[in-house]
Amino acid sequence: MASAQTTMAESNSKRRKASEEKDDRISSLPEDVLNHILSYLPTKTIVSTGQRLASFVVLVNNVLLRNPSGIRKMRLNCAHSIINDNNLRARSVDSWVRVVIGPHLEELDLDLLPDLDDDDLDGPNFKLPLSLFTCPNLVSLSLCNAIHLNIQSFTTISLPSLKILLIDIFGYVEVPMVNALLCGCPNIEVLDLKFLTNSLDNVCLPPTLKRLKIGIESKEVGPSLEINAPDLEYINIYQYSFSDVLNMKNLHNVIEASLDLMPFSYDFVVPLLKLLNNLSRAKHLVLSDSTTKWLLGEPRDLLFQEFCNLLHLDLTLPWFSSNSLLSLLHKCPILRVLKIRNKEKQSPILGWAPQPTAPNCLVSHLTFIEFKGFRGFSDEISFVEDVLQKGLVLKTVIIADITVDQGKKYDILK
The missing domain is CATH 3.80.10 (Leucine-rich repeat, LRR (right-handed beta-alpha superhelix))
Structure with missing residues (x-):
């Protein structure tokens, strides 16, 4: 009897060891291969695997791949990688944003914290895909923290449906870049704008605004504000050093x-x-x-x-x-x-x-x-x-x- 119990215990031990080795072999697979395998599994199975960040990445991939063209709203708040994956944003966030960009997208909210070891204000981590700036039905856009606008002189900007824009990003921003973005939003009504700049160009605010919150930080004198907004009802200007306030006209409805x-x-x-x-x-x-x-x-x-x-x-x-x-x-x-x-x-x-x-x-x-x-x-x-x-x-x-x-x-x- 004792011998049989011993044999059974040894058999169970061998099965557990074989199972652990199998798990170890799966965990040791390259991440691209692991993600590809997990992408075919149900969400509950993915979570139960305990693959930390990989599970999260694959879970999001699962959702996006099942209905890539019908997503109307996306909100992503991404903190530091717990496994120090420096390519997280480059490979995952970029692909997620690119998937949802299109004629169905109405709301996009990105809040990306910088890498723990990134102190460079001139080099935020994530560059927005230029295709974002031509979404025909985008109504609300929120960009916070470690995001680079990535707008050049040749960038096409056409956001005819955009009503709400919030920008609160790290790094120095050139005022012409901001003006180019605002110029491509002919129907914007709510603007919440905060950035750091050394530029002295005039910030040209859209005439369609109904609510404005703007904070421009600079080491010395900041840029001047230029606004003619007859429909503006709320205005909040904060943390703003200036030498002149130009062309602040038609504020009689504030x-x-x-x-x-x-x-x-x-x-x-x-x-x-x-x-x-x-x-x-x-x-x-x-x-x-x-x-x-x-x-x-x-x-x-x-x-x-x-x-x-x-x-x-x-x-x-x-x-x-x-x-x-x-x-x-x-x-x-x-x-x-x-x-x-x-x-x-x-x-x-x-x-x-x-x-x-x-x-x-x-x-x-x-x-x-x-x-x-x-x-x-x-x-x-x-x-x-x-x-x-x-x-x-x-x-x-x-x-x-x-x-x-x-x-x-x-x-x-x-």
Whole structure:
């Protein structure tokens, strides 16, 4: 009996060993051969093989090969290769994108992280196939991280159906390349654009835009913006250093605007003021501290146009100055919501002349004020007292982040 059990155990052991050797032989096959074999297997079988990245590659190949011409939407978020396969993007991502490109493609979203050892900003990993730029029915295109636009002077760009374009990529981008792409999108309505450049060419934004978010990073002065968009409703310009803002026309339909602009000196305040005045019909306005530093930090009063439709004003201040703030509020006659974030200490500039009367909005429309970064300086206390006394329709006043000791806080609140 014992001998039979021993013989059976040895037999089972030999079968397991033979099976393991067979698995080892399969695993040791060249990847191209392994992928070809796995491409004929059902998806569940592929996953059960445990072939890590190869399983994923073959799974995607399986899906694409079964219906290569009917794919309307593709979204690919590709992180670092866990097995250090440096050819992953070159062989797999490129083939996947090429398969879906065609008359049926409507949405393409690519987010490709760079290789772990790739610090070269001038050499992103993945170059887009030029055939992508002639997809007749592509409606939405999103390109993020390690992607190279690969647009040349001879590249044909025709994207007549494109409505939504998002570009947020690594590496330096030449402005003429961006302009060429935008020129080939005659019906684009939503543009989210972020890139790094040393180019000083004008960025020519399409006149069909309804929503614009743009951030252009540069080591020095960035390129100028050129836009004539009568249908634009939302604009967000951020992390943008400029010397001039050219041809910002027909912005009278903008409802919401957010500006994070960084002029190099007070000499450039005039184009910034020009842009702000072009947005005078907005209902919601957000100004960062890099913007208010130049507008409200100017040692002389600036001639703001009246923001006749403005309901919501959100200001981040490099320092607090009640005179300049009240002067701005005088230009917002129907303002309902005011949010203030004070980042620094007292104003280093004496600032603007005191206002002889209370702003109209404070008397008749302003119902909500939030003041973050309150430090208890006399100018801040005077402002709060003023709005509490003259704010006839005020319903809510929030004073947050009070960085003073408890005793002083009690005296202020009294």
